[in-house]
Amino acid sequence: MTSTDTSDAAADTLQGGPRRGRVRTARRGVPLPLLLPALIGLAFLLLPLIALLLRAPWSTLPDQLTSAEVWQALRLSLVCATAATAVSLVIGVPLAWLLARADFPGRGFVRALVTLPLVLPPVVGGVALLLALGRNGVVGQWLDSWFGITLPFTTAGVVVAETFVAMPFLVISVEGTLRAADPRYEEAATTLGASRFTAFRRVTLPLIAPGIAAGAVLAWARALGEFGATITFAGNFPGRTQTMPLAVYLALQNNPEAAIALSLVLLAVSIAVLAGLRDRWMTAP
Numbered sequence: 626m627t628s629t630d631t632s633d634a635a636a637d638t639l640q641g642g643p644r645r646g647r648v649r650t651a652r653r654g655v656p657l658p659l660l661l662p663a664l665i666g667l668a669f670l671l672l673p674l675i676a677l678l679l680r681a682p683w684s685t686l687p688d689q690l691t692s693a694e695v696w697q698a699l700r701l702s703l704v705c706a707t708a709a710t711a712v713s714l715v716i717g718v719p720l721a722w723l724l725a726r727a728d729f730p731g732r733g734f735v736r737a738l739v740t741l742p743l744v745l746p747p748v749v750g751g752v753a754l755l756l757a758l759g760r761n762g763v764v765g766q767w768l769d770s771w772f773g774i775t776l777p778f779t780t781a782g783v784v785v786a787e788t789f790v791a792m793p794f795l796v797i798s799v800e801g802t803l804r805a806a807d808p809r810y811e812e813a814a815t816t817l818g819a820s821r822f823t824a825f826r827r828v829t830l831p832l833i834a835p836g837i838a839a840g841a842v843l844a845w846a847r848a849l850g851e852f853g854a855t856i857t858f859a860g861n862f863p864g865r866t867q868t869m870p871l872a873v874y875l876a877l878q879n880n881p882e883a884a885i886a887l888s889l890v891l892l893a894v895s896i897a898v899l900a901g902l903r904d905r906w907m908t909a910p
Contacts, residue, residue: 674892681889682882689886697864698872698887705780705868706848709787710795713844717795718837722825724796725803736800743793750789751857758785758858782859783866787848794847795840802836803829846898850891 655663682689689695724736742750758765758776768774776782810832814824830837852870859866861875869887876884 677885677888677892681885685882686886686889689883690890692883694863694876695872695883695887698867698869699890701780701783701864701867702849702869705783705787706791706845708784709791709848710841710845712784712788713792713795714837714841717792717840717844718799721796721799721803722829725800726808739796740793742790743797747790747851747853747855748857751786751854754786754789754854754858758782777858778860778862778866780859780865783855783868786854786858787851790851790854791844791848794843795837798840798843799833799836802833806832842898842901846894849894 690699720739724732724739755762755777757763758768760766760769760775760777765776768776776785806829810828811821811824814828815821819827849868850870851868852874855866855868856871856874861867861871863872867875869891873884873887873891876887
Protein backbone atom coordinates (compact mmCIF):
# COMPACT_ATOMS: atom_id res chain seq x y z
CA MET A 626 0.00 0.00 0.00
CA THR A 627 1.41 3.37 -0.97
CA SER A 628 1.61 6.39 1.29
CA THR A 629 -1.23 7.98 -0.68
CA ASP A 630 -3.47 4.97 -0.12
CA THR A 631 -2.56 4.98 3.55
CA SER A 632 -3.42 8.64 3.90
CA ASP A 633 -6.71 8.13 2.00
CA ALA A 634 -7.61 5.23 4.26
CA ALA A 635 -6.78 7.33 7.29
CA ALA A 636 -8.92 10.16 5.94
CA ASP A 637 -11.79 7.77 5.29
CA THR A 638 -11.47 6.44 8.81
CA LEU A 639 -11.44 9.92 10.29
CA GLN A 640 -14.22 11.29 8.09
CA GLY A 641 -16.36 8.21 7.73
CA GLY A 642 -16.32 5.82 10.65
CA PRO A 643 -16.01 8.11 13.66
CA ARG A 644 -18.21 10.75 12.04
CA ARG A 645 -20.97 8.24 11.35
CA GLY A 646 -20.62 7.01 14.90
CA ARG A 647 -20.93 10.55 16.22
CA VAL A 648 -24.01 11.13 14.06
CA ARG A 649 -25.65 7.97 15.37
CA THR A 650 -24.83 8.94 18.94
CA ALA A 651 -26.16 12.44 18.41
CA ARG A 652 -29.40 11.10 17.00
CA ARG A 653 -29.88 8.80 20.02
CA GLY A 654 -29.19 11.48 22.56
CA VAL A 655 -32.09 13.72 23.62
CA PRO A 656 -31.30 17.11 25.19
CA LEU A 657 -32.90 17.27 28.63
CA PRO A 658 -34.49 20.71 28.04
CA LEU A 659 -36.40 19.14 25.11
CA LEU A 660 -37.36 15.88 26.79
CA LEU A 661 -39.86 17.22 29.32
CA PRO A 662 -41.84 19.40 26.85
CA ALA A 663 -41.87 16.48 24.40
CA LEU A 664 -43.32 14.15 27.03
CA ILE A 665 -45.89 16.77 28.01
CA GLY A 666 -46.89 17.17 24.36
CA LEU A 667 -47.21 13.42 23.94
CA ALA A 668 -49.35 13.15 27.07
CA PHE A 669 -51.48 16.08 25.93
CA LEU A 670 -52.24 14.33 22.62
CA LEU A 671 -52.78 10.85 24.05
CA LEU A 672 -54.74 11.65 27.21
CA PRO A 673 -58.07 12.48 25.49
CA LEU A 674 -57.85 9.31 23.39
CA ILE A 675 -57.06 7.21 26.46
CA ALA A 676 -59.97 8.81 28.31
CA LEU A 677 -62.26 7.96 25.40
CA LEU A 678 -61.19 4.32 25.57
CA LEU A 679 -61.49 4.17 29.37
CA ARG A 680 -64.99 5.68 29.45
CA ALA A 681 -66.30 3.69 26.49
CA PRO A 682 -69.42 1.62 27.25
CA TRP A 683 -67.84 -1.63 26.11
CA SER A 684 -70.64 -3.80 27.51
CA THR A 685 -73.37 -1.96 25.60
CA LEU A 686 -71.25 -1.04 22.58
CA PRO A 687 -72.80 -3.64 20.20
CA ASP A 688 -76.29 -2.41 21.08
CA GLN A 689 -75.26 1.21 20.59
CA LEU A 690 -73.73 0.56 17.18
CA THR A 691 -76.73 -1.43 15.96
CA SER A 692 -79.39 1.06 17.03
CA ALA A 693 -81.45 2.61 14.25
CA GLU A 694 -80.17 6.15 14.76
CA VAL A 695 -76.52 5.19 14.91
CA TRP A 696 -76.84 2.86 11.91
CA GLN A 697 -78.46 5.61 9.86
CA ALA A 698 -75.60 7.97 10.64
CA LEU A 699 -73.00 5.29 9.92
CA ARG A 700 -74.55 4.31 6.61
CA LEU A 701 -75.02 7.91 5.48
CA SER A 702 -71.47 8.83 6.46
CA LEU A 703 -69.95 5.91 4.57
CA VAL A 704 -72.05 6.55 1.47
CA CYS A 705 -71.42 10.31 1.40
CA ALA A 706 -67.70 10.02 2.17
CA THR A 707 -67.29 7.45 -0.61
CA ALA A 708 -69.26 9.60 -3.06
CA ALA A 709 -67.23 12.69 -2.11
CA THR A 710 -64.02 10.73 -2.67
CA ALA A 711 -65.21 9.57 -6.08
CA VAL A 712 -66.04 13.14 -7.09
CA SER A 713 -62.66 14.29 -5.79
CA LEU A 714 -60.93 11.65 -7.91
CA VAL A 715 -62.79 12.62 -11.06
CA ILE A 716 -62.04 16.33 -10.84
CA GLY A 717 -59.07 16.38 -8.46
CA VAL A 718 -56.65 14.18 -10.40
CA PRO A 719 -56.88 16.32 -13.58
CA LEU A 720 -56.51 19.44 -11.43
CA ALA A 721 -53.38 17.99 -9.82
CA TRP A 722 -52.00 17.16 -13.26
CA LEU A 723 -52.67 20.73 -14.40
CA LEU A 724 -50.80 22.16 -11.40
CA ALA A 725 -47.88 19.76 -11.75
CA ARG A 726 -47.40 19.57 -15.51
CA ALA A 727 -48.92 22.66 -17.13
CA ASP A 728 -47.11 25.99 -17.13
CA PHE A 729 -49.50 28.93 -17.13
CA PRO A 730 -49.58 32.42 -15.61
CA GLY A 731 -50.79 32.53 -12.03
CA ARG A 732 -50.21 28.85 -11.32
CA GLY A 733 -48.99 29.64 -7.82
CA PHE A 734 -52.11 31.66 -7.11
CA VAL A 735 -54.33 28.86 -8.41
CA ARG A 736 -52.51 26.38 -6.17
CA ALA A 737 -53.10 28.67 -3.19
CA LEU A 738 -56.81 28.79 -4.00
CA VAL A 739 -56.96 25.01 -4.31
CA THR A 740 -55.37 24.53 -0.90
CA LEU A 741 -57.41 27.28 0.77
CA PRO A 742 -60.05 24.88 2.17
CA LEU A 743 -57.28 23.23 4.19
CA VAL A 744 -56.92 26.33 6.37
CA LEU A 745 -60.37 27.84 5.91
CA PRO A 746 -62.68 27.30 8.91
CA PRO A 747 -65.21 24.65 7.81
CA VAL A 748 -68.14 26.81 8.93
CA VAL A 749 -66.90 29.60 6.65
CA GLY A 750 -66.70 27.04 3.85
CA GLY A 751 -70.32 26.08 4.52
CA VAL A 752 -71.40 29.73 4.39
CA ALA A 753 -69.51 30.19 1.13
CA LEU A 754 -71.22 27.13 -0.33
CA LEU A 755 -74.60 28.52 0.67
CA LEU A 756 -73.82 31.83 -1.04
CA ALA A 757 -72.66 30.01 -4.17
CA LEU A 758 -74.99 27.00 -4.42
CA GLY A 759 -77.92 27.96 -2.20
CA ARG A 760 -81.36 28.50 -3.61
CA ASN A 761 -80.61 32.22 -3.89
CA GLY A 762 -76.89 31.75 -4.47
CA VAL A 763 -74.76 32.95 -7.34
CA VAL A 764 -75.02 29.62 -9.17
CA GLY A 765 -77.69 27.89 -7.09
CA GLN A 766 -80.48 30.18 -8.27
CA TRP A 767 -79.86 29.10 -11.85
CA LEU A 768 -79.66 25.43 -10.87
CA ASP A 769 -83.02 25.82 -9.15
CA SER A 770 -84.79 27.79 -11.87
CA TRP A 771 -83.38 25.95 -14.90
CA PHE A 772 -83.00 22.37 -13.69
CA GLY A 773 -84.96 22.23 -10.42
CA ILE A 774 -81.82 21.18 -8.54
CA THR A 775 -81.61 22.19 -4.89
CA LEU A 776 -78.45 21.22 -3.03
CA PRO A 777 -78.65 22.74 0.47
CA PHE A 778 -80.14 20.54 3.21
CA THR A 779 -80.07 17.44 1.04
CA THR A 780 -77.91 14.32 0.91
CA ALA A 781 -76.32 15.68 -2.26
CA GLY A 782 -75.47 18.80 -0.28
CA VAL A 783 -73.57 16.62 2.21
CA VAL A 784 -71.50 15.20 -0.66
CA VAL A 785 -70.80 18.70 -1.99
CA ALA A 786 -69.71 19.99 1.42
CA GLU A 787 -67.47 16.98 2.05
CA THR A 788 -65.94 17.23 -1.41
CA PHE A 789 -65.15 20.90 -0.86
CA VAL A 790 -63.11 20.23 2.28
CA ALA A 791 -61.61 16.85 1.29
CA MET A 792 -60.51 17.31 -2.32
CA PRO A 793 -57.44 19.48 -1.50
CA PHE A 794 -55.91 16.52 0.35
CA LEU A 795 -56.18 14.46 -2.82
CA VAL A 796 -54.85 17.24 -5.05
CA ILE A 797 -51.80 17.84 -2.86
CA SER A 798 -50.96 14.14 -2.69
CA VAL A 799 -51.34 13.56 -6.42
CA GLU A 800 -49.50 16.75 -7.38
CA GLY A 801 -46.55 15.77 -5.21
CA THR A 802 -46.46 12.33 -6.81
CA LEU A 803 -46.63 13.83 -10.29
CA ARG A 804 -43.74 16.18 -9.54
CA ALA A 805 -41.66 13.24 -8.34
CA ALA A 806 -42.48 11.16 -11.44
CA ASP A 807 -40.20 11.50 -14.45
CA PRO A 808 -42.07 13.32 -17.26
CA ARG A 809 -39.79 11.77 -19.88
CA TYR A 810 -41.94 8.64 -19.86
CA GLU A 811 -44.90 10.70 -21.07
CA GLU A 812 -42.73 12.42 -23.64
CA ALA A 813 -41.48 9.07 -24.92
CA ALA A 814 -45.05 7.83 -25.28
CA THR A 815 -46.06 10.92 -27.27
CA THR A 816 -43.07 10.58 -29.58
CA LEU A 817 -44.19 7.01 -30.31
CA GLY A 818 -47.54 8.31 -31.52
CA ALA A 819 -49.70 8.30 -28.39
CA SER A 820 -51.89 11.30 -27.71
CA ARG A 821 -51.40 13.32 -24.54
CA PHE A 822 -54.46 11.74 -22.95
CA THR A 823 -53.40 8.23 -23.95
CA ALA A 824 -49.96 8.85 -22.48
CA PHE A 825 -51.58 10.06 -19.28
CA ARG A 826 -53.94 7.09 -19.10
CA ARG A 827 -51.48 4.36 -20.07
CA VAL A 828 -48.20 5.69 -18.67
CA THR A 829 -48.74 8.39 -16.04
CA LEU A 830 -51.66 6.89 -14.14
CA PRO A 831 -49.89 3.61 -13.35
CA LEU A 832 -46.84 5.57 -12.18
CA ILE A 833 -48.80 7.79 -9.79
CA ALA A 834 -51.27 5.14 -8.62
CA PRO A 835 -49.77 4.96 -5.09
CA GLY A 836 -50.10 8.73 -4.71
CA ILE A 837 -53.69 8.62 -5.94
CA ALA A 838 -54.50 5.83 -3.51
CA ALA A 839 -52.93 7.71 -0.59
CA GLY A 840 -54.74 10.92 -1.51
CA ALA A 841 -58.05 9.08 -1.88
CA VAL A 842 -57.69 7.53 1.56
CA LEU A 843 -56.90 10.90 3.10
CA ALA A 844 -59.81 12.55 1.30
CA TRP A 845 -62.18 9.77 2.40
CA ALA A 846 -61.10 10.08 6.02
CA ARG A 847 -61.43 13.87 5.93
CA ALA A 848 -64.88 13.62 4.35
CA LEU A 849 -65.96 11.07 6.95
CA GLY A 850 -65.03 13.42 9.79
CA GLU A 851 -66.38 16.64 8.29
CA PHE A 852 -68.67 18.64 10.58
CA GLY A 853 -68.68 22.42 10.12
CA ALA A 854 -69.34 22.75 6.40
CA THR A 855 -71.85 19.90 6.48
CA ILE A 856 -74.02 21.27 9.26
CA THR A 857 -73.93 24.77 7.74
CA PHE A 858 -74.69 23.79 4.15
CA ALA A 859 -76.70 20.57 4.57
CA GLY A 860 -78.20 20.83 8.04
CA ASN A 861 -78.71 18.06 10.57
CA PHE A 862 -81.66 15.92 9.48
CA PRO A 863 -81.60 12.28 10.67
CA GLY A 864 -81.49 9.81 7.81
CA ARG A 865 -80.89 12.52 5.21
CA THR A 866 -77.98 14.77 6.23
CA GLN A 867 -77.01 13.61 9.72
CA THR A 868 -73.54 12.09 9.39
CA MET A 869 -71.51 10.56 12.21
CA PRO A 870 -69.87 13.79 13.46
CA LEU A 871 -73.25 15.48 13.53
CA ALA A 872 -74.77 12.49 15.32
CA VAL A 873 -71.97 12.65 17.91
CA TYR A 874 -72.72 16.31 18.55
CA LEU A 875 -76.45 15.66 18.90
CA ALA A 876 -76.03 12.51 21.00
CA LEU A 877 -73.91 14.36 23.54
CA GLN A 878 -77.07 16.18 24.60
CA ASN A 879 -79.28 13.13 25.13
CA ASN A 880 -77.30 9.88 24.83
CA PRO A 881 -73.62 10.24 25.76
CA GLU A 882 -73.00 6.50 25.37
CA ALA A 883 -74.08 6.65 21.72
CA ALA A 884 -71.80 9.67 21.23
CA ILE A 885 -68.87 7.69 22.66
CA ALA A 886 -69.69 4.70 20.46
CA LEU A 887 -69.71 6.83 17.32
CA SER A 888 -66.51 8.53 18.43
CA LEU A 889 -64.86 5.12 18.77
CA VAL A 890 -65.86 4.30 15.20
CA LEU A 891 -64.29 7.52 13.94
CA LEU A 892 -61.19 6.84 16.03
CA ALA A 893 -60.89 3.34 14.55
CA VAL A 894 -61.19 4.76 11.04
CA SER A 895 -58.47 7.33 11.76
CA ILE A 896 -56.14 4.64 13.09
CA ALA A 897 -56.82 2.49 10.03
CA VAL A 898 -55.98 5.42 7.73
CA LEU A 899 -52.70 6.06 9.54
CA ALA A 900 -51.84 2.38 9.39
CA GLY A 901 -52.57 2.30 5.67
CA LEU A 902 -50.35 5.32 5.02
CA ARG A 903 -47.56 4.22 7.36
CA ASP A 904 -45.17 3.07 4.63
CA ARG A 905 -45.71 6.26 2.63
CA TRP A 906 -45.53 9.10 5.15
CA MET A 907 -44.74 7.71 8.58
CA THR A 908 -41.38 5.99 8.11
CA ALA A 909 -38.35 7.80 9.50
CA PRO A 910 -35.43 8.41 7.12
